[in-house]
Amino acid sequence: MNPRTAAGIAAYLLLALSLALSACTSEAVKSSAYEALHQKGCIDRTGTPNCDPQHKGYDEYQKERNAVLQKPHS
Numbered sequence: 001m002n003p004r005t006a007a008g009i010a011a012y013l014l015l016a017l018s019l020a021l022s023a024c025t026s027e028a029v030k031s032s033a034y035e036a037l038h039q040k041g042c043i044d045r046t047g048t049p050n051c052d053p054q055h056k057g058y059d060e061y062q063k064e065r066n067a068v069l070q071k072p073h074s
Helices: 003-021 026-046 058-070
Strands: none
16 A cells, blocks of 8 residues: 555544544534644645644634634725
8 A cells, every 4th residue: 555545544544533532522523624634734745744843733723713704804
């Protein structure tokens, strides 16, 4: 099996396991999906799941997103 394919499958299995073990709240699902997609992107680009040491977690992403959404439209 191609190592990239195996890594991609592992990322999806990690997501499935995270969902199964979590309380499956909406935020837990979103957070798990956010992290799994980040890892998949890293694997696709570099072959490793942790390619960005500056990667912001889901909570930080949500804070930034909410700040942008709160700004009045011009």
